[in-house]
Amino acid sequence: MAITSANQLELLQTAEAVAREKMIDPGLVVEAMEESLARAAKSRYGAEMDIRVSIDRKTGRATFTRVRTVVEEEELENYQAEFTVEQAKQYMENPEVGQEFIEEVPPVEMGRIAAQSAKQVILQKVREAERDRQYEEFKDRAGTIINGLVKREEYGNVIVDVGAGEAILRRNEKIGRESYRPNDRIRVYIKDVRREQRGPQIFLSRTAPEFMAELFKMEVPEIYDGIIEIKAVARDPGSRAKIAVISYDGSIDPVGACVGMRGSRVQAVVNELQGEKIDIIPWNEDQPTFLVNALQPAEVSKVVLDEEAGKIEVVVPEEQLSLAIGRRGQNVRLASQLTNLDIDIMTEEQESARRQAEFELRTKLFMDTLDLDEFFAQLLVSEGFTNLEEVAYVEVDELLVIDGVDEDTANELQARARDVIEAKNKAALDAARALGVEDSLIEFEGLTPQMIEALANDDVKTLEDFATCADWELAGGWTTVDGERVKDDGVLEPFDVSLEEAQQLIMTARVLLGWVDPAELEAQAEAEEGEEAEEGQEAEA
Numbered sequence: 001m002a003i004t005s006a007n008q009l010e011l012l013q014t015a016e017a018v019a020r021e022k023m024i025d026p027g028l029v030v031e032a033m034e035e036s037l038a039r040a041a042k043s044r045y046g047a048e049m050d051i052r053v054s055i056d057r058k059t060g061r062a063t064f065t066r067v068r069t070v071v072e073e074e075e076l077e078n079y080q081a082e083f084t085v086e087q088a089k090q091y092m093e094n095p096e097v098g099q100e101f102i103e104e105v106p107p108v109e110m111g112r113i114a115a116q117s118a119k120q121v122i123l124q125k126v127r128e129a130e131r132d133r134q135y136e137e138f139k140d141r142a143g144t145i146i147n148g149l150v151k152r153e154e155y156g157n158v159i160v161d162v163g164a165g166e167a168i169l170r171r172n173e174k175i176g177r178e179s180y181r182p183n184d185r186i187r188v189y190i191k192d193v194r195r196e197q198r199g200p201q202i203f204l205s206r207t208a209p210e211f212m213a214e215l216f217k218m219e220v221p222e223i224y225d226g227i228i229e230i231k232a233v234a235r236d237p238g239s240r241a242k243i244a245v246i247s248y249d250g251s252i253d254p255v256g257a258c259v260g261m262r263g264s265r266v267q268a269v270v271n272e273l274q275g276e277k278i279d280i281i282p283w284n285e286d287q288p289t290f291l292v293n294a295l296q297p298a299e300v301s302k303v304v305l306d307e308e309a310g311k312i313e314v315v316v317p318e319e320q321l322s323l324a325i326g327r328r329g330q331n332v333r334l335a336s337q338l339t340n341l342d343i344d345i346m347t348e349e350q351e352s353a354r355r356q357a358e359f360e361l362r363t364k365l366f367m368d369t370l371d372l373d374e375f376f377a378q379l380l381v382s383e384g385f386t387n388l389e390e391v392a393y394v395e396v397d398e399l400l401v402i403d404g405v406d407e408d409t410a411n412e413l414q415a416r417a418r419d420v421i422e423a424k425n426k427a428a429l430d431a432a433r434a435l436g437v438e439d440s441l442i443e444f445e446g447l448t449p450q451m452i453e454a455l456a457n458d459d460v461k462t463l464e465d466f467a468t469c470a471d472w473e474l475a476g477g478w479t480t481v482d483g484e485r486v487k488d489d490g491v492l493e494p495f496d497v498s499l500e501e502a503q504q505l506i507m508t509a510r511v512l513l514g515w516v517d518p519a520e521l522e523a524q525a526e527a528e529e530g531e532e533a534e535e536g537q538e539a540e541a
Contacts, residue, residue: 070085072097091103135193138162141193143190148163169204228246318345370416371416
């Protein structure tokens with residue numbers, strides 16, 4: 001095939017047709033043609049040559065040129081595409097390094113193989129341009145709902161035509177056992193858009209909590225207008241869900257607005273989610289109050305919140321236990337997801353038995369360690385003392401409120417408690433030193449003797465050993481193995497060391513050892529605070 005005047009205009013017409021069909025810039029198609037023609041010319045003139053092709057955007061005329069670059073003599077490597085200053089003087093006046101000498105060469109005849117190669121180059125470039133366009137179109141649409149057309153199903157995954165390309169609804173992102181046939185219309189949530197080697201990947205979901213939130217935004221004008229805000233969503237897809245809402249207008253009931261007249265609004269969402277039952281709950285800043293709402297329809301007798309541990313105990317009457325837990329633990333699991341708290345549900349009888357056991361255990365502790373009779377030990381526990389440290393280092397006035405305790409008795413109690421603590425600390429340090437713990441770790445601020453002994457038993461014996469630990473190795477954590485969460489026990493977990501405290505201790509050790517520059521840490525902390533402030537301003541806007 002020769003590039004002659006007869007088919008020059010046809011090049012532009014082909015480029016226009018392909019660009020229109022693929023909805024991409026015609027210039028990209030022409031560039032692909034130029035590259036394919038240049039590759040074909042190189043196969044004719046030689047791969048070492050720098051052959052370039054330029055297609056006139058008006059006439060379609062293809063111009064073939066050979067380019068040679070002036071280089072230093074010692075840098076000359078490719079004799080077909082480069083030449084020295086001396087060699088260039090034959091073609092140019094006063095040549096300088098870096099200049100290019102361009103000369104036109106005759107067009108090439110494209111054989112069958114060259115034509116096929118040119119076609120492949122054009123197709124590849126067109127596909128790349130199409131992928132870029134698709135990615136640019138969808139990258140900002142992540143987090144929104146889109147309507148699509150089912151094309152086919154592959155191994156349980158549904159391929160959806162979303163207009164400008166294909167997207168995938170994975171098996172685990174479908175609700176229950178729902179199935180689709182080709183050409184079925186489907187409403188889905190764009191969960192993620194990624195640029196990958198084989199083109200942009202658009203991942204869809206119907207099980208994401210955000211899908212439900214977006215559906216409510218479509219059905220409830222007050223949510224769309226920002227008068228009502230969805231604060232949290234928890235779902236057991238296809239079965240049950242809980243959604244927490246708050247109103248910023250005192251005259252509008254957030255729950256009533258989401259339910260709608262005769263349940264019309266919520267019913268529209270339920271129908272879209274294959275009959276998923278939805279509990280709409282009023283949001284409350286007070287976590288215990290919010291949890292009581294979240295556990296509806298069960299009635300709650302008492303809530304005990306442990307903010308540091310992120311746990312909460314809920315006490316319910318015996319007859320409400322099964323309702324609070326729900327079928328297969330569904331109700332309490334959704335309430336836990338909604339409040340982001342670990343919930344421990346027990347009956348009034350169970351709580352009473354547990355508290356009695358704790359009372360007896362603490363009473364025995366004080367009897368054994370402080371040499372007290374049972375009655376006096378029970379008085380201490382009744383006043384809220386739970387361990388020796390509280391007795392040893394509390395203000396004396398707090399001991400004087402106990403019936404029968406005068407100042408001398410209080411001082412004696414504290415002296416006994418301190419003696420026991422010091423003896424335990426000494427025993428722990430002696431055991432740690434016997435295991436080979438160095439003074440660098442013993443003198444490190446923030447670790448108790450018992451912690452140091454626990455670290456020594458885990459073969460952490462120097463400050464360098466400690467600095468190389470991961471935060472989860474100290475405070476514990478969770479790992480996902482084969483889709484299941486597995487508990488990782490931390491060395492210092494028995495001492496109630498949180499993940500944040502573990503991170504702080506490790507970083508302090510690294511600073512002391514000179515591994516980390518404190519100035520860099522401060523700069524990083526300031527940068528993170530700045531980012532959080534910007535995010536907060538964006539959220540308010």
